[in-house]
Amino acid sequence: MTVRAILMRAPGTNCDRELVYAFERCGARVELLTLQQLLESSDPFGGAAIVGFPGGFSYGDDVASGKIFAIEMQKSATGAPLAEKLTKFIDRGGLAIGVCNGFQVLVKSGILPGYAPDASGIQHVTLTNNRSGRFEERWVAMRGVACRAEFVPAGELLEMPSAHGEGQFMARDEATLQKLVDDRLVALRYVTKDGREPAAYPDNPNGSVLGIAGICDLRGRVLGLMPHPERNVEFWHHPQWTRRPERDDGTGFRIIKNLVDQARKGN
Secondary structure, eight states: OOOEEEEEEOTTBOOHHHHHHHHHHTTOEEEEEEHHHHHTOSSTTTTOSEEEEOOBOGGGGOSSTTHHHHHHTTOOSSSSOHHHHHHHHHHTTOEEEEETHHHHHHHHTTOSSOOOOOTTOOOSEEEEOOTTSSOEEEEEEEEEOOOSOTTSOTTOEEEEEEEESSOEEEESSHHHHHHHHHTTOEEEEEEOTTSOSSOOTTTSSSOOGGGEEEEEOTTSOEEEESSOGGGSOSGGGSTTGGGSOOOSSOHHHHHHHHHHHHHHHTO
């Protein structure tokens, strides 16, 4: 079964080609479409199994990272807003992933964590300025957490690059944070290079609460993460590849492949 993936890009997206490569290497058939093309479609996700949001700096990160992209998703030239169409796609079994800026888009559009909005209009979670107050770019290690998203490799140590200025994950209050944990929505946590928790700066590059590097939604069909799995697909992507035993793929490849495999099974 061929898995069709749609990747969305907007002005300022710049990690789309790497994500296309990662999905194609896993056997998926990929369409890279602009946000405008999807806004003009009456059935933007028809025939797709996966929707991907690559990293970059959509709309120059004006206002806040991912915010304008999220606002644009509340529009549509045909019928319901694009965000609503995406939600329906997920409801009927579709999968989605957002990397870095894509994670920010999914959070600021309300797709993640997927809790129903309340009367206050305040987001349940957000991704805000790194605690260091500056752009942070380095390789980091994460541990997969047993969460609702079955394609996340629970317990595995995953290494990949991070590069962002607004990656600090925060919940609006302690009750919301505890709910995320209790609902098994925490998918990835920053750890030290030898796999220990908790990870302090610089292993936790942004100061995220509980070292949260990625979360999933209540249905276990959407994953958002700040580090870039598409940048550690081949074994030689790792900066120390010449000092390590040769392997077939980088650890970022596992996340993408697991996602494609789940789509292939139709789950």
